[in-house]
Amino acid sequence: xxxxxxxxxxxxxxxxxxxxxxxxxxxxxxxxxxxxxxxxxxxxxxxxxxxxxxxxxxxxxxxxxxxxxxxxxxxxxxxxxxxxxxxxxxxxxxxxxxxxxxxxxxxxxxxxxxxxxxxxxxxxxxxxxxxxxxxxxxxxxxxxxxxx
Amino acid sequence: xxxxxxxxxxxxxxxxxxxxxxxxxxxxxxxxxxxxxxxxxxxxxxxxxxxxxxxxxxxxxxxxxxxxxxxxxxxxxxxxxxxxxxxxxxxxxxxxxxxxxxxxxxxxxxxxxxxxxxxxxxxxxxxxxxxxxxxxxxxxxx
Numbered sequence: 693x694x695x696x697x698x699x700x701x702x703x704x705x706x707x708x709x710x711x712x713x714x715x716x717x718x719x720x721x722x723x724x725x726x727x728x729x730x731x732x733x734x735x736x737x738x739x740x741x742x743x744x745x746x747x748x749x750x751x752x753x754x755x756x757x758x759x760x761x762x763x764x765x766x767x768x769x770x771x772x773x774x775x776x777x778x779x780x781x782x783x784x785x786x787x788x789x790x791x792x793x794x795x796x797x798x799x800x801x802x803x804x805x806x807x808x809x810x811x812x813x814x815x816x817x818x819x820x821x822x823x824x825x826x827x828x829x830x831x832x833x834x835x836x837x838x839x840x
Numbered sequence: 841x842x843x844x845x846x847x848x849x850x851x852x853x854x855x856x857x858x859x860x861x862x863x864x865x866x867x868x869x870x871x872x873x874x875x876x877x878x879x880x881x882x883x884x885x886x887x888x889x890x891x892x893x894x895x896x897x898x899x900x901x902x903x904x905x906x907x908x909x910x911x912x913x914x915x916x917x918x919x920x921x922x923x924x925x926x927x928x929x930x931x932x933x934x935x936x937x938x939x940x941x942x943x944x945x946x947x948x949x950x951x952x953x954x955x956x957x958x959x960x961x962x963x964x965x966x967x968x969x970x971x972x973x974x975x976x977x978x979x980x981x982x
Binding site: 716719722724746750777778779787 | 861867870871873874875876877891900901902904905906908909912913917918919921922923924925926927928974977
């Protein structure tokens, strides 16, 4: 089944709220070889003016993952996960993610394009805080390979 | 707060940061756990080979995640990275015994003095070949 072009513009229900834990930020920081004390040490983060440790720039992928799972599980999407290759990724921040944030991610399928037998699906996960203010938008382009 | 590098001291083309990251299979398992990405092509050779890959690959998001770290250290605060994008152009196979070394060079790509933002362009390589395209971090230096 090819990727359903009618996915374009579809907005999914918000994913369940995600509470950013200090130890999760530290674990993720170590996994991406972060050495900044602002990622790892609450005292250093506070001294720099943050409420708690600051997440690395790519941390939002943890929240985005849950929204992409919604997309792949959509019955009429026609996206075969075994044929998906991650093409592009972008994070655009209004403010950094800090431990203690409660964040909610909402996925919109920005575009579905055909390119030489493949489909390119651009998925935008808009992530807001508990007050509804924008924190970061994570945008992924997924390349879904066509039949060989 | 660590002072930010002054925008007016930068010129397009300046190399501002870089680093070398030896990845092992342990690094991939650690990233899988931290990120929640448990795709077995990142830890099982048999699965990787069965889908036509040379062997276990590093997560693209791990390469993206470590690629920006020299810029974070240069900027002095991870909060100064306001936008970061990459294109995944080549995989990074991680040998079970020898691992893989990923190298990052960060250069000033553009300066927006009005917005107080420097665009830092990353060259991320493995085995002498770039593995990320259009890898750009926008850093707020106001």
